[in-house]
Amino acid sequence: MSHTAHHGAATDELAKIGSGLKKRTELALGDEFLRKAVAFTTNKLKTGRLKAMDDFGDWETWRERGRAIREHVVSHLDYYLGQFADNVAKAGGHVHFCQTGEDAVRTFLDIARKAEAKLVAKGKSMVSEEIHLNERLKEIGVEAVETDLGEYILQLARETPSHLIIPAIHKNKQQIADLFSEEAGETFPAETKPLADYARRRLRNVFLEADIGLTGCNFGIAESGTITLVSNEGNARMVTTIPKIHVVVMGMERLVPTFADVEVMLNLLARSATGQKLTTYTSFITGPRREGDLDGPEELHVLVLDNGRSAQLGDPQFQPVLHCIRCAACLNVCPVYKHVGGHTYGSVYSGPIGAVLTPLLLQDYKEAGTLAYASSLCGACYEACPVKIPLHDMLVQLRHRKVKLKLTPAAERAAFKTYATAFGNVKVYKMASKAAYWLQQPLLRKGAIRRAPGPLAGWTQSRFLPMVPKRSFRERWADLQRELAQKPSQPAGGKKEERS
Amino acid sequence: MTTPSSSSSNPERGNASNGSGAADRTAAAGAAARPAGSITGRDAFLRRIAGRLGRQAPLAEPPARPFVGVPERYAAIRPTLRERIDQFEANWSALTGTVWTVAATDAAEAVPALASRICAERGIDRVTRWDHPELNALPLDAALAAAGVAVVPWRDGGVAPQDAPPGDAGSSWSRRSPLLRAAERSRLGIVWADYAVANTGTLVLLARGGRGRSPSLLPDTLLAVVPADKLVARMGEAFEAIRRDYPDAAAMPSSINLVTGPSRSADIENDLTIGVHGPGSVYAIILEP
Numbered sequence: 001m002s003h004t005a006h007h008g009a010a011t012d013e014l015a016k017i018g019s020g021l022k023k024r025t026e027l028a029l030g031d032e033f034l035r036k037a038v039a040f041t042t043n044k045l046k047t048g049r050l051k052a053m054d055d056f057g058d059w060e061t062w063r064e065r066g067r068a069i070r071e072h073v074v075s076h077l078d079y080y081l082g083q084f085a086d087n088v089a090k091a092g093g094h095v096h097f098c099q100t101g102e103d104a105v106r107t108f109l110d111i112a113r114k115a116e117a118k119l120v121a122k123g124k125s126m127v128s129e130e131i132h133l134n135e136r137l138k139e140i141g142v143e144a145v146e147t148d149l150g151e152y153i154l155q156l157a158r159e160t161p162s163h164l165i166i167p168a169i170h171k172n173k174q175q176i177a178d179l180f181s182e183e184a185g186e187t188f189p190a191e192t193k194p195l196a197d198y199a200r201r202r203l204r205n206v207f208l209e210a211d212i213g214l215t216g217c218n219f220g221i222a223e224s225g226t227i228t229l230v231s232n233e234g235n236a237r238m239v240t241t242i243p244k245i246h247v248v249v250m251g252m253e254r255l256v257p258t259f260a261d262v263e264v265m266l267n268l269l270a271r272s273a274t275g276q277k278l279t280t281y282t283s284f285i286t287g288p289r290r291e292g293d294l295d296g297p298e299e300l301h302v303l304v305l306d307n308g309r310s311a312q313l314g315d316p317q318f319q320p321v322l323h324c325i326r327c328a329a330c331l332n333v334c335p336v337y338k339h340v341g342g343h344t345y346g347s348v349y350s351g352p353i354g355a356v357l358t359p360l361l362l363q364d365y366k367e368a369g370t371l372a373y374a375s376s377l378c379g380a381c382y383e384a385c386p387v388k389i390p391l392h393d394m395l396v397q398l399r400h401r402k403v404k405l406k407l408t409p410a411a412e413r414a415a416f417k418t419y420a421t422a423f424g425n426v427k428v429y430k431m432a433s434k435a436a437y438w439l440q441q442p443l444l445r446k447g448a449i450r451r452a453p454g455p456l457a458g459w460t461q462s463r464f465l466p467m468v469p470k471r472s473f474r475e476r477w478a479d480l481q482r483e484l485a486q487k488p489s490q491p492a493g494g495k496k497e498e499r500s
Numbered sequence: 501m502t503t504p505s506s507s508s509s510n511p512e513r514g515n516a517s518n519g520s521g522a523a524d525r526t527a528a529a530g531a532a533a534r535p536a537g538s539i540t541g542r543d544a545f546l547r548r549i550a551g552r553l554g555r556q557a558p559l560a561e562p563p564a565r566p567f568v569g570v571p572e573r574y575a576a577i578r579p580t581l582r583e584r585i586d587q588f589e590a591n592w593s594a595l596t597g598t599v600w601t602v603a604a605t606d607a608a609e610a611v612p613a614l615a616s617r618i619c620a621e622r623g624i625d626r627v628t629r630w631d632h633p634e635l636n637a638l639p640l641d642a643a644l645a646a647a648g649v650a651v652v653p654w655r656d657g658g659v660a661p662q663d664a665p666p667g668d669a670g671s672s673w674s675r676r677s678p679l680l681r682a683a684e685r686s687r688l689g690i691v692w693a694d695y696a697v698a699n700t701g702t703l704v705l706l707a708r709g710g711r712g713r714s715p716s717l718l719p720d721t722l723l724a725v726v727p728a729d730k731l732v733a734r735m736g737e738a739f740e741a742i743r744r745d746y747p748d749a750a751a752m753p754s755s756i757n758l759v760t761g762p763s764r765s766a767d768i769e770n771d772l773t774i775g776v777h778g779p780g781s782v783y784a785i786i787l788e789p
Contacts, residue, residue, distance in 0.1 A: 037769070037770075040770065041770055044770065058571070058573070058574075061571045061573075062571060062574075065567065065570070065571050068567060069567075072563070072565065075553065076553075076559060076563045077549050077553070078546050078549045078550040078553060078555065078558035078559050079558065079559035079560070079561075079562065079563060081545075081546060081549065082542070082546055082558055082559075082560075083562075085539050085542060086539075087749040088537065088539075088749075089536050089537040089538065089539050090536055090537075090748070090749045090750045091534070091537070091749045091750055091752060091754070092534030092535065092536065092537050092750070093537045094537040094538045094539075094540075095537065095538070095539045095540070095542070096540050096541060097539075097540065097541035097542050097544075097545035097546075098541065099541070099544070099545060099548075103541075147777070148767070149765045149767040149768070149773075149776055150765075150767035153767065153768075166766060166767060166770070167767070168767055168768075171769075172769055173768060173769050176768055176769075192768045192769070192771040192773055193773070195768055196765065196768060196773040196775075196776055199776065200775070200776055200777060203777065204684075204777070207777075208684070211673070223743075224743075224749045224752055225749045226749075226752070232763070232764050232765060232766075232776075233763055233764065233765045233767075233776040233777045233778070234717060234763040234776065234777035234778030235776075235777050237713065237717050237757060237777075237778065238717065238777055238778075240713075240755065241713040241714055241717060241755070242680070242714075243673070244673045252545075252549075257565070257568070258568060258569070259736075259739040259740075259742070259743055260568050260569030260570070260736060260739065260740070261568060261569055262739070263569055263570055263734070263735055263736040263739060264569060264570050266735070267570075274766075276760075277591065277699070277700045277701070277760070278697075278700040278702055278735070278758065278760045279760065280759070280760050280761055280762070280763060280764055280778075281757065281758065281759060281760075281763075281778065282757070282758035282760075283755060283756070283757050283758075284755070284756040284757075284758075285754065285755055286749060286752040286753070286754055286755075286756075287534065287537070287749070287750070287752070287754050288534070288754060289754050290534065290708060290753070290754050291534065292708070292709045293707065293708060293709060293712070293754060294654060294655070294656065294677075294679055294709070294710075294712050295677070295679070295680060295707075295712045295713050295714045296707065296712075296713055296754055296755055300537070304545070306545065306548075310548055310549050310552050311552075313549060313552035313553055314552040314553055314554060
């Protein structure tokens with residue numbers, strides 16, 4: 001899967017989504033710049049979002065409308081995809097339905113071969129990351145250059161995005177200056193302006209030289225076969241203006257029925273992602289250039305990708321994951337993401353949405369399913385989501401699914417079975433708490449367990465495990481009841497030592 | 501060096517607008533429909549989806565929609581022209597853009613004067629502009645020429661090939677177009693907004709014929725003229741008008757661009773950077789009735 005090259009050691013184990021999770025978490029927590037940069041950025045984006053919501057007023061009504069539109073589209077996706085494809089073709093574009101990532105890669109490679117392409121200029125596209133297109137293009141001798149500034153930085157560093165909206169969130173200016181200096185063969189200072197100027201010059205040449213412009217799709221508009229693209233830098237406009245061929249790679253769920261509906265989604269997306277009222281550039285692409293147009297591509301190809309998405313349809317628990325509009329608001333509010341950053345997830349999509357989407361798309365509840373545990377289930381992701389996806393419920397459901405499929409370790413299953421037996425029967429419970437009191441004695445230091453044994457050791461790494469009291473709450477409760485019955489006028493309360 | 505030719509391989513073929521004031525509809529009607537594109541892999545793909553959704557076959561009839569578009573209360577907001585101008589000005593300025601409001605009757609003097617002023621202040625000697633009837637009607641080119649600024653209108657033959665030599669960069673495709681090369685060398689692009697949106701501070705630019713995608717994108721400065729009657733309250737009103745003018749996908753402009761301020765990025769350590777790929781300086785002239 002993806003690399004965690006920013007830590008230097010992209011070992012096989014680290015690269016595994018699930019089993020590498022713990023190791024990557026440790027590395028991320030030890031990276032002070034990463035933690036500070038991620039916390040700073042996510043806070044800034046979060047504050048921006050809150051302000052933009054406030055300015056807009058009546059945010060809940062908007063959220064509900066956004067959710068309803070997405071739900072409507074996804075539950076009628078067969079109709080809207082058909083309508084969308086008809087209209088793309090009507091406008092002169094070619095639509096390729098691709099069941100798997102491999103189908104999409106092959107389709108793209110065919111287009112590139114036929115065009116004898118040497119260079120592909122890429123707008124930001126998470127789906128192209130999902131299907132690992134760059135590597136495959138390289139195999140047939142086609143260079144793909146990322147033109148989003150953040151993605152370009154990461155491509156030079158040979159890393160993957162760590163945030164949906166600000167992909168190079170974990171890189172500092174000095175690191176960027178080093179990367180650019182190596183690329184250009186001249187030395188750049190660690191200052192924003194000269195670095196951005198270099199990127200503008202360098203990437204302008206890429207736009208001019210590219211044979212193919214590749215983009216994702218933020219929203220496909222079914223009624224007109226229109227591809228909606230948003231960007232702040234303008235790279236999406238560049239790659240849809242200059243190269244001869246424009247190829248769109250889109251997830252099959254990214255549709256809205258009408259232009260009227262896209263107004264809702266654009267408002268929600270910009271405000272949720274960055275706190276802007278609207279992204280700087282929004283382009284609506286309908287077919288290739290028309291007769292009489294003097295710029296724009298001659299050919300437009302739209303690759304519509306399933307790649308595990310349809311498996312969520314008809315699943316009452318997980319179908320709403322397809323409502324996602326990739327705004328990253330859930331990343332910015334997630335206490336776990338904030339501490340460990342995006343690479344720790346080890347998958348293309350990170351944060352709460354990544355923890356849900358990755359195991360579902362890969363149909364891998366064992367390895368990738370481990371991501372569902374990278375959450376405190378606080379529900380901040382749901383609160384922030386502009387289309388009200390119940391991510392925290394889904395995280396619980398994924399854990400449930402993993403257990404039901406017997407994919408958790410045998411010892412863990414045995415432990416929880418014991419736990420269930422003890423808590424499901426009063427007598428066993430009473431006996432167990434008595435036993436626990438006595439069993440803990442050798443471990444107690446000053447009234448608490450400071451270093452727990454075995455699998456519980458992780459718990460006591462950063463906090464104490466409180467001791468099991470000699471008298472259980474149930475026993476004390478019975479005493480209290482008696483006491484109250486004797487002295488009805490006294491305020492409730494027990495003896496001091498019983499309050500521990 | 502590639503010699504630009506007038507052969508059919510030249511990407512700048514087609515009917516250049518003659519600047520005779522052709523209306524939008526005519527431009528659309530003039531855009532001959534392309535041959536329809538192809539669709540592959542559709543049936544199995546849609547059948548699978550229909551199956552997952554519990555249907556025997558893909559839905560053929562449009563599903564009922566209890567709601568469409570923005571919340572009704574938002575759609576009902578109707579600001580006055582004065583309010584719309586104020587809102588646009590506040591939003592555009594907040595994004596570091598400049599707004600001038602002039603009387604429409606003074607446009608012939610004010611627009612060329614302001615364009616010349618931008619060129620003088622920024623040391624600009626080459627401009628690309630839309631081949632738009634309203635811009636053509638202004639004495640803009642003459643005023644800029646008098647100030648020593650070369651103007652390239654976005655039309656076939658708008659630039660003499662010798663005035664736009666191919667640089668080192670560029671694929672054989674992009675090098676073939678003298679217009680693209682000229683736009684790439686221009687430092688100011690001038691457009692006539694089809695619509696503008698007050699509550700976001702947004703220009704709406706419909707690309708077709710002489711109104712290319714490049715002039716508002718390749719130069720590092722952008723100037724847009726916005727007639728006040730095209731200044732709508734929210735983007736949905738512009739969408740409605742566009743859908744009304746182009747109900748058919750085949751006739752839709754191939755690219756509609758919403759421009760909300762200058763090109764920007766926060767990708768380098770969260771530092772706001774202006775002018776990353778598109779124009780870094782943006783100006784709007786509102787023509788008031």
